[in-house]
Structures are given as C-alpha cells and as structure tokens.
Amino acid sequence: MTDVGFHAGELAVQRKAGTGQEAARLSPMLEPVQLSRGITGFLAERTFLVITGRDGDGRLWTSPVTGPAGFIEVRSATELAARASPPEGDPLHGIAAGQKVGMTAIExxxxxxxxxxxxxxxxDDGALVVEIEQAFGNCPQYIQQRLLTPDTVRAGEADVRRDTTLAPEDVELIRHADTFFLGTINPERGADTSHRGGPPGFVRVDDGGLWWPDYQGNNLFNSFGNLEVNPEAALLFFDFPTGRTLHLSGTTRIEWGPKGRPGDDAQTGRIARFTPERLVAGRLLPAHEIAHVPYPRNPVLTPHTQRLR
Structure with a gap:
C-alpha cells in the first residue's frame, strides 16, 4: 500500500513558508492514482518526457526521453509505458528496473x-514501464512557450563529456537558460521531477556551484520537501536551439532569509543552492527549437553583488 498525504519533509517546508492551509486543500492530489481520461489523452499526444532515477552506481540523474506522439501509452489505470529510453551517452542509459522514478510530461x-x-x-533499450503511484497536473506558471522539431542527428558517446567541475561552456549554458528540470528523491516515498522556469539568468553561478530563487508555486513543496529530508538532487539544462544538454548530479540545500534580499527575485525568502558532484555534457536532446515566446509574468531579475546567505 502506497503512503498517501504529505510526508514529513513537505509538511516541514509548508510550515516554514506559512502555506500549510493552502497545501491541505490540495492534498487529495496525492491520493492513490487512477490515471484519468484527461491525463491519458494528454499523455497520448506528448513527445517530451523527463525522468529522474538512479544510475548503476546509485547516483541520481534527470534525463530527457523523447519520441513521436503516441510513444507514451497508458496501459491501465495505473500502468504507463514509454516506448523509448535514455540514449547511449546519457547518464540514465540502461536504467535498471525495480526503482522509484519521477517523471514530468510537458507540452x-x-x-x-x-x-x-x-x-x-x-x-530495456526500447521501453520503460512504470507503475504509477501519483499523477497530477501543475499550473502553467513559468513555462516558456517553445516549438521543438525532431532532429535525426545526435551526438554519440564519443561526443559526451563527463566531469566533476563546470567548464566555461557549462556556465554559459546555465546563465542563458530560462528552463531546467529538478530531480529529487525521498528515501521512503520515491522520486520526483519538477519543472523550473524564469527569465534567462534566473539561475546564478558562483564558487563552482549554482543557485536560484524559489518562485511562488502550488504550495505543495514536493521538491523542497524531498530536499528537507535528503539533499540529493539532479538538474537538467538545455540549449534548446542546438539540442545541447547538461546533466548535473549533486546536492541542494534550501536557504531561508529575508524576503526581497538581493537575488530573491520573487520575494519568497527561499533560495536553493546546488553543489555539483558529477556532470554529463553533450548533445543528447534529439530536437531543436524553432519558435520561442517567454512566459509573460516571469519575475524581474534583481541585482546581487555578493554571495547570498
């Protein structure tokens, strides 16, 4: 029987943020799932899925899985199959069954x-099958509208760089990004993949690591709740015009402080600071962007002249 309701980490962050009542009203979203007709129809048309799981060494990563419309199939009220898998060179290539995973399907x-x-x-090389325990929609906040077209050419294993520190080209990609995906995991409840978006530059890089301000969301704090009890985290960045990817695996801590301090763009008082431990850089997204419209209500970047504490 799957545990239901908020776990201790989510409740702790909700209390700190003062959003317990708002979150409680949404708690039915976390009850045992029956994949609805609406979700089934949405998934049937998707071409872009992001998955968080562990590699063969137990390290957490977040990776894209793509395919033509229809590649995601709902087989029953609780079973989903994606007829694709992370390609060679991706840190989750050959991902092993029997583990908790978190996914986001996005249009x-x-x-x-x-x-x-x-x-x-x-x-296996051709499909991923997941027994679904939670499924719920998120609001459209901070999603930049973009059209992607498939690519037939993709970098191979020889073109993928594995490292422990950010190179200048990695820093440039991060500082120009308006989107990334955050993977977290609770040892008892399982993995989660969330979308993060903002204006280019909302993710800052300093001292070999990076940080971003937390924006107002649905008040559930699924990601931050996981981080409250387990700092493991995986980040996935894209350069959408070229298909370049940057996978990061490391740890994240949440820093609480005065609302509106430098860099706290949305004035929530919450900053997430990530320390990379491993990275994989390449061109592992078999698509590129052909049109782009920024989200119209992205918070305005605020200046920051010193490291936040």
Whole structure:
C-alpha cells in the first residue's frame, strides 16, 4: 500500500513558508492514482518526457526521453509505458528496473505539464514501464512557450563529456537558460521531477556551484520537501536551439532569509543552492527549437553583488 498525504519533509517546508492551509486543500492530489481520461489523452499526444532515477552506481540523474506522439501509452489505470529510453551517452542509459522514478510530461507550446511518480517495473533499450503511484497536473506558471522539431542527428558517446567541475561552456549554458528540470528523491516515498522556469539568468553561478530563487508555486513543496529530508538532487539544462544538454548530479540545500534580499527575485525568502558532484555534457536532446515566446509574468531579475546567505 502506497503512503498517501504529505510526508514529513513537505509538511516541514509548508510550515516554514506559512502555506500549510493552502497545501491541505490540495492534498487529495496525492491520493492513490487512477490515471484519468484527461491525463491519458494528454499523455497520448506528448513527445517530451523527463525522468529522474538512479544510475548503476546509485547516483541520481534527470534525463530527457523523447519520441513521436503516441510513444507514451497508458496501459491501465495505473500502468504507463514509454516506448523509448535514455540514449547511449546519457547518464540514465540502461536504467535498471525495480526503482522509484519521477517523471514530468510537458507540452511547452501549450504550457501544460503532468507529474507522474511511481516504480519502474521494466526497462530495456526500447521501453520503460512504470507503475504509477501519483499523477497530477501543475499550473502553467513559468513555462516558456517553445516549438521543438525532431532532429535525426545526435551526438554519440564519443561526443559526451563527463566531469566533476563546470567548464566555461557549462556556465554559459546555465546563465542563458530560462528552463531546467529538478530531480529529487525521498528515501521512503520515491522520486520526483519538477519543472523550473524564469527569465534567462534566473539561475546564478558562483564558487563552482549554482543557485536560484524559489518562485511562488502550488504550495505543495514536493521538491523542497524531498530536499528537507535528503539533499540529493539532479538538474537538467538545455540549449534548446542546438539540442545541447547538461546533466548535473549533486546536492541542494534550501536557504531561508529575508524576503526581497538581493537575488530573491520573487520575494519568497527561499533560495536553493546546488553543489555539483558529477556532470554529463553533450548533445543528447534529439530536437531543436524553432519558435520561442517567454512566459509573460516571469519575475524581474534583481541585482546581487555578493554571495547570498
């Protein structure tokens, strides 16, 4: 039987943020799932899925999984199959079954997304099968509208760089990004993949690590709740015009401080600071952007002249 309701980490962050009542009203979203007709229809048309899980060494990563419309199939009220898998060179290539995974299916052009969490019951080169335990939609906030077109050419294993520190080209990609995906995991409840968006430059890089201000969301704090009890985190960045990817694996801590301090763009008082431990850089997204419209209500970047504390 899957645990339901908020776990201790989510409740702790909700209390600190003062959003417990708002979150409680949304708690039915976390009850045992039955994949609805609406979610099933949405997934049937998607071409872009992001998954968080562990590699063969137990390290957490977040990776894209793409395919033509229809590659995501809902087989039953609780089972989903994606007829694709992370390609060679991706840190989750060959991901093993029997582990908890978190996924987000997203349609950038329509600014729609669904989060799906569960257990990976089967995995091979051609398909991933997941027994779904949570499935719920998220609001369209901070999703930049973009149209992607498939690419037939993709970098191979020889073109992928593995490292422990950010190179100048990695820093440039991060500082120009308006979107990334955040993977977290709770040892008892499982993994989660969330979308993060903002104006280019909302993710700052300093001292070999990076940080970003937390924006107002649905008040559930699924990601931050996981980080409250387990700092493991995986970040996935894209250069959408070229298909370049940057996978980061490390730890994240939440810093609480005065609302509106330098760099706290949305005035929530929350900053997430990530320390990378491993990275994989390459061109592992088999698509590129052909049109782009920024989210119209992105917070305005605020100046920051010193490291936040």
């Amino acid at each position: 950038f052009a329509a600014r729609r997304r669904v989060r799906l969490n569960g257990t990976l019951t089967a995995a």
